[in-house]
Amino acid sequence: MAWNEPGGNGKNQDPWGGGGDNRGGNNRGGDQGPPDLDEALRKLQDKLNNIFGGSGKKPNSGFGGDGGGSGSSSGSGFFIVIIVLAVLLWAGMGAYTVDQQERAVVLRLGEFIETKGPGLRWNPPLIDQVSKVVVTRVRTRDHRSLMLTKDENIVEVEMTVQYVITDPKDFLLNVRNPEESLSHAAESALRHVVGATEMHSILTQGRETLGVQVMERLQGYMRDYRTGLQISQVNIKEAKAPSQVQDAFDDVIKAREDEQRVKNEAEAYSNGVVPEARGQAQRMLEEASAYREEVIAKAQGESQRFTALLTEYEKAPEVTRERLYLDTMEQVMTDSPKVLVDVEGGNNMMYLPLDKLSQGVSTRQSADTSVSLDNQSLRQVTDQVIDQLRQRQASSRREGR
Incomplete structure (x- = not known):
């Protein structure tokens, strides 16, 4: 009977166990060597079967034919687990994220497949090659x-x-x-x-x-x-320009700028002078036209006045002649500072140097004030002089009688 069969004394028969009481024989329990590799694989398979819903442990009959079959199944199960883990790892490597500013170009075995936009994407790794490109920068x-x-x-x-x-x-x-x-x-x-x-x-x-x-x-x-x-x-x-001739080019540019500036100043002067000259010419034309109209109107008025005066002269020649004489003398003597007095009954006209009298009166005033004779003062002086002359003529007539 195998040492691990049900009903057997497994505690005493376990070749690797350390719990036996065999003290004197050649069998020394767990101190005889390392555990069997098949047994370790079987235990690992049992644990994985329990995790993934397996059927648990199966009894075997020792190290014979049944034990070899159990070891083979344990090895195949281990390789299946390894393959599953590798597939999961391979699938996880294919997931990636494309940002909003990126686009992903997918190549499958070196051939272009598609261009993917933003989001969570997946492509089979080692088969597809994904290259991300920023398209918004x-x-x-x-x-x-x-x-x-x-x-x-x-x-x-x-x-x-x-x-x-x-x-x-x-x-x-x-x-x-x-x-x-x-x-x-x-x-x-x-x-x-x-x-x-x-x-x-x-x-x-x-x-x-x-x-x-x-x-x-x-x-x-x-x-x-x-x-x-x-x-x-x-x-x-x-x-x-190149640095070797930059100074010469700066001089040329400066000369061109000066040329443009002078042209602008000349245009500004022309724009200021020409309108002013045109305005002056127009003003002179308007003044000439106004002068022409004034002369024509004045000549027409003088002719009409002369015609009206001729009519009146024909009606009363003496009165008109006297009136014309007085008007003419008034116009002539208006701006003159001298006064001529024609006294009725006298043979000579009296001359009054009123300008000299006004200067004599002004010299008698103070140096800080200046006095001049106005028209009213001249009339008063003239009246007084005329009264004195009349009194002298009257007295001379009485003496002559």
């Missing part, structure tokens, strides 16, 4: 070079190219190094545009136009090459 690439312009001058241009990836498949598969190809294409486009443009335009107001033309040509290159890149902006950061 704006990338920048700088470029600087010396080149020849249309008028055979050398300029140094520095520009910045901004671009994004729009087609991950073309970006990864069509071109070996898309960004390096972008650099070469940018230099080619820049040289083509600069070679067709004059230096003055590049150094002054033509930079914006230069950037637009380079962007259009560069985008055409990227579309023809199928690089999956979209050019968003081309900025011309700097355009200048």
Whole structure:
């Protein structure tokens, strides 16, 4: 009977056990050697069967034929477990996550399958190759070079190219190094545009136009090459002459700026003088027209006055003649400071130097005040002088009688 059969004295018969009381014989219990490998595998199989719902332990009849079958089944079960674990591990390696700003390009055995968007994804590992590409980030690439312009001058241009990836498949598969190809294409486009443009335009107001033309040509290159890149902006950061001749170019630019400034000043002066001259000419024309109308109206008025005066003169010649004489004398003597007095009955006209009298009166006043005779004072003085002259003439007549 085997030592581990039911009903046997397993405690005393276990060849590896250490609980026997055999003290004197050759059988020394658990101290005789290591446990059997088949037994260890069987125990592991039993534990796994219990975990996965197996049938538990099965009795065997020792180290004979039944024991060999049990060892073989234990080995096959162990390998099945290993395979299951390997499959689970392989399946777990195929799970991955694609971010919102990324796209995943899937290759199966080197052949393109699809492009996947954001989310949790799974592909069989070791069969499919997944490459993630960021498609929302704006990338920048700088470029600087010396080149020849249309008028055979050398300029140094520095520009910045901004671009994004729009087609991950073309970006990864069509071109070996898309960004390096972008650099070469940018230099080619820049040289083509600069070679067709004059230096003055590049150094002054033509930079914006230069950037637009380079962007259009560069985008055409990227579309023809199928690089999956979209050019968003081309900025011309700097355009200048080479450092060896920069001072001479600065002098030329300064001279051109002075020329433009002088032209602007001349135009401003012209815009200020020409309208003023036109205004003065128009004013002179208006004044001449007004003077003509004034002279014509005055002549017409004088002729009408003369006609009316002639009519009155024909009615009363003496009175009209006297009136004309008085009016004429009044006009002549209005601005004169001298007074002539014609006394009735006298033979000579008396002359009164009123200007001298007014100067004598003013010299008698204080130095801080100035006094002048107005019209009323002159009339008063004139009346007094006339009264005195009349009194003298009356007294002389009485004496003559």
